[in-house]
Amino acid sequence: MKTRIALAVICLTGKSMLFAQSTQEVILFDYDSYALNENASDQLDLFIQKLDVENIKKIEIIGHTDSDGSLVYNQELSRNRAETVQQKFNALALDQKKFEINFQGEEKPVASNLDDMGKQSNRRVEILVEYFDFQIPESFIGKKVIFNIDPKADTSLIIGERGTMLFIPKDAFIDANGNLVQSEVKLSFSEYTNSAEIAFSGIPMTYKRNNEEWNFNSAGMFEITGSSEGKRIEIAENKKLRIDYSLIQKPDNIDFYQLKENGKWNIIQNINKEKPNSMIPDFNITSEVSMKIKKRKGERWIFTRKINKKDKFIGWKPHMPFKDDGNREDATLLGDGTSNDAGHTYPDIVKGLNVESFGVYNCDQIYRLENQTNVLADYVDDKGNKINGPKILSLIDLNYNGAFSFDPKSFICNSKANNVLALFTNSGKLYLTEKGQLQEMDLKNNHNYTIIMKDVSDEIKSSEDLAQYLGIKI
Known part of the structure; x- marks a missing residue:
């Protein structure tokens, strides 16, 4: 029989990444026998040789029979088969407390007992080996920041040095019973900015479209979760968090995806990159004077210039003289990767990405795997x-x-x-x-x-x- 390996990601983020693994095998027996035939013995030996002995948590061995014979007889036969298999494990010198032996007679067939082929499938012992959970060290998981916020007020958060901003409307969170959260909320924001951080995150980097599988080339990925008073909360159905996200790189044709609970990605927004504007008017250094001044002997003058600006003033470093390129209402601090500030470059900001539920999100370009x-x-x-x-x-x-x-x-x-x-x-x-x-x-x-x-x-x-x-x- 074919050995099956089960590898499960227990959680995506936290103090460390947990992976649980188990392996199982099925050994078949001859009619009315609990002795291993040559093929079954070789199969079991090979299975045992491949086990990761040092990390075995538990071995469950379950004996079964076909329906020939009485219930009592088959119960005893299934126990003998299970014990025969257990004896093969003695060479591993494992603690006997790790073994769990069950015998179920004819009670749980996997095939019909009306024909010989079905009976053969039922004369079996199932082996399930469970390993200890494997922990990826926390230092290999993406960068995480924690914010404590008042859910009763509109909140804006600046995340990291690249200028990502998260906007949270008031009354945005509900508890498990659907009630509005009133007490302090703890928001966790984890970011995966390069392939070294993604490598052991457990986050899948493939996307299926039109029954074809594509790979992700990430321009930025993050996970956002929330809790209040130690209990999990959710984003209210009629609310959205909005994020102006600073891209890691600038590939063409990127979209915004969310990882669903089934481990599949859903595309939720198309991203059209636009050149972000400055939070203040773009004052370009120039050798030209602002205006021609005509001297008038004996008069005092104060020169002023009106700048129409609707955004709040955040702060800027002036250069003189300068030109005003015009009024800019919808703007960000960061530019499109170029700046008159020599020696500094800034990434693209993607505005208005909507987060309707907690989870993992990705700005990605997809590509086909060649060769x-x-x-x-x-x-x-x-x-x-x-x-x-x-x-x-x-x-x-x-x-x-x-x-x-x-x-x-x-x-x-x-x-x-x-x-x-x-x-x-x-x-x-x-x-x-x-x-x-x-x-x-x-x-x-x-x-x-x-x-x-x-x-x-x-x-x-x-x-x-x-x-x-x-x-x-x-």
């Missing part, structure tokens, strides 16, 4: 030793701002791209491939490869370290 190759993999260190307990694999394509998580047994990539693999083991060690290494391997679809990786656990302790190591712009 798509499915790779079956084993991993060794640079000394040729097998890497034990590979747990979470992330593929980083250095040509895009994104990363993709896989069960380490296989991954999909553009075989011609400049990809780097990052692998966390269940013991917390981090391994990396070298730049260009996968390209040089000339990977073929559905082929098995042994991939050499370097232990970088002592060098890389955070997503920032990972970005610097790989030369990813922070």
Whole structure:
């Protein structure tokens, strides 16, 4: 029978990322027998050899039978089958408290007992191995800031140094019972700005459109959540939070997406980039004087110039003399990447993104994966030793701002791209491939490869370290 691996992301953000993993196997028995035949014995041996023994939390073994014989007889037969399988695990020297043995006789068939093929499927033992939850260190999760706000008042928040702003209307939050939240609200804003921060976030970076799968090239991704008095809250149905978001990069054709509870992305807004205006009139330095002055002997003059401006004055550094390019009502502090302030550049601001519910949001360009190759993999260190307990694999394509998580047994990539693999083991060690290494391997679809990786656990302790190591712009 085929072994099945289940890998689940327990939470997206928090103090650390949790991944839970389990594996299961089904062993079939001959008619009216609890002895393992040769094929079943070999199958079970192979299954046990592949287990991550050090991180086993529990092993559940459940015996079953077909419907031939009495209920009492089949109950005893199913127990004997379960105990036969358990004996095979003795070589692992595991604590017996980790075993949970059940025997259910003929009570839970998986096929009809009216024919021989169905009966064969029912003469089985199911094995479920559950591992301890694996924790990605907090330092590898995106940047997080916490705001405490009064929900009874309109609130504007400046987030980070790039100029992102969040606008929250009053009475925007409700509790689990649908009542308006009156007490202080704690808002959490986590941002993922580069592929090193995305790598172990557990956030999917693929999008399905017209039954075709596309990859994301992120221009900025964030998660926003809220609570009050330690309890989860939601955004009221008739309210929206508005965010003026500072993009990380400026790809063409980007849209605004929300990650739904089913793990799929929904497009919620099209983004049309516009050149953001200055919060104040754009006073351009010029060698020209503002106006021609005619001398008049014996008279005193005060020169003034009226500037029509409807926005609130935030503050500015004057340059003299200057030109006024006109009145600007809908404006931001940041420009479109250019400035007369020599030596400084600023990113695009995307205005008016609507947040109608808490969750993960992404400003993204989509692209098709070229030279798509499915790779079956084993991993060794640079000394040729097998890497034990590979747990979470992330593929980083250095040509895009994104990363993709896989069960380490296989991954999909553009075989011609400049990809780097990052692998966390269940013991917390981090391994990396070298730049260009996968390209040089000339990977073929559905082929098995042994991939050499370097232990970088002592060098890389955070997503920032990972970005610097790989030369990813922070």
